[in-house]
Amino acid sequence: MPNSRQKILNYIFEHKSSTVEEISRVFRVTPANIRHHLSILTQQGSVIVIGQKATTGKGRPAQIFSTRQQSDLNNLDNLTDALLCTLMCNTELNDRNQLIESIAIHMGAEFKSDFLNPTRRLYSTIHALNRMNYQAHWEAHIKNPRIMLGHCPYRAIIDDHPELCQLDASLLENLLDTPVRHVEKLAMNEDGLPECVFLIYRS
Numbered sequence: 001m002p003n004s005r006q007k008i009l010n011y012i013f014e015h016k017s018s019t020v021e022e023i024s025r026v027f028r029v030t031p032a033n034i035r036h037h038l039s040i041l042t043q044q045g046s047v048i049v050i051g052q053k054a055t056t057g058k059g060r061p062a063q064i065f066s067t068r069q070q071s072d073l074n075n076l077d078n079l080t081d082a083l084l085c086t087l088m089c090n091t092e093l094n095d096r097n098q099l100i101e102s103i104a105i106h107m108g109a110e111f112k113s114d115f116l117n118p119t120r121r122l123y124s125t126i127h128a129l130n131r132m133n134y135q136a137h138w139e140a141h142i143k144n145p146r147i148m149l150g151h152c153p154y155r156a157i158i159d160d161h162p163e164l165c166q167l168d169a170s171l172l173e174n175l176l177d178t179p180v181r182h183v184e185k186l187a188m189n190e191d192g193l194p195e196c197v198f199l200i201y202r203s
Helices: 002-015 020-027 031-044 076-089 093-111 118-131 163-176
Strands: 047-053 062-067 136-139 146-149 180-188 194-200
Touching (some): 002 062, 020 062, 031 047, 076 093, 076 163, 093 118, 093 163, 118 136, 118 146, 163 180, 163 194
Antiparallel strands (some): 047 062, 136 146, 180 194
């Protein structure tokens, strides 16, 4: 049984997310069997529910499972939370904004491109974001292009630190060299997964 759970965990890790039905088809066992293993993995803290996917027939939406992020194992969330509390609680509002912008510039310095063409700079930004584990992509829109972030690296502490959304916006503006606006925060997309959406304003 433990070996079966490890195989399920490995599968979810490799595919980033999955449902009971998908795992059931892959391993050719009953959904009830998969639910049993996922229940144990959830209790152990190895997997979490990150979204829901509508089913084709009647019944409740299918839960989407993902593995715990590696940062959880390294205690980085607690460290980040402590650092942000220390910095933000002892800084005036204007200075906080400058601090967030400085952090964004530092984070993006390695990936800053010198492309003058906006489209090439956009693709370079998406590549940089995915190097930072944002699972980003972009799409054209009637008025403004949009960048979607399929994974929030700060999900574990975002409720206590909404300034991290501002950090994401500053990071995007720095990489794109153009203003952006955060229009959706962890909203469910068509696949039932949460994502953040930013509008790009062409300069």
